[in-house]
Amino acid sequence: MRRMTEQRQGERLRRCRTEYARLKARLREVGFIYEGSLVERWVRCGKPNCACASDRASRHGPYFQLSWKEKGKTVSRRLPPEHAALYRQWVANRQRLRSMIQAMQYVSRKARRHLLRTEKSEKVAPKPGDIASSRR
Numbered sequence: 001m002r003r004m005t006e007q008r009q010g011e012r013l014r015r016c017r018t019e020y021a022r023l024k025a026r027l028r029e030v031g032f033i034y035e036g037s038l039v040e041r042w043v044r045c046g047k048p049n050c051a052c053a054s055d056r057a058s059r060h061g062p063y064f065q066l067s068w069k070e071k072g073k074t075v076s077r078r079l080p081p082e083h084a085a086l087y088r089q090w091v092a093n094r095q096r097l098r099s100m101i102q103a104m105q106y107v108s109r110k111a112r113r114h115l116l117r118t119e120k121s122e123k124v125a126p127k128p129g130d131i132a133s134s135r136r
């Protein structure tokens with residue numbers, strides 16, 4: 001019975017490794033990143049006779065604003081419209097990167113449970129990469 005359990009653990013650990021390898025491969029595809037966010041604004045100009053004064057759909061824009069954190073404070077600056085596409089892409093890349101890292105952490109937690117539970121089993125002996133980086 002114990003042996004069955006170990007086999008199942010080993011199978012789960014293998015699945016973790018496969019999933020982790022898949023995430024690493026995706027990670028490699030991520031392009032440049034930008035740490036911040038891009039806000040698209042539609043504004044009223046303030047002229048009382050302008051359509052924007054009463055109609056939301058007639059507001060002016062879009063104007064692009066870039067925000068990021070600097071020493072705990074949010075900093076923003078207006079962006080030339082022609083730069084918006086690049087920043088949108090880079091911000092999205094960073095979001096993807098973050099969600100991948102979260103997924104990697106999740107898979108790592110699962111793998112750790114399997115590894116520690118079955119560390120005496122030869123079938124699921126840790127591979128060099130599993131623990132090598134914890135020592136220098």
Ligand SMILES: [Zn+2]
Nearest residue numbers: 044045050052
């Ligand atoms: Zn206006």
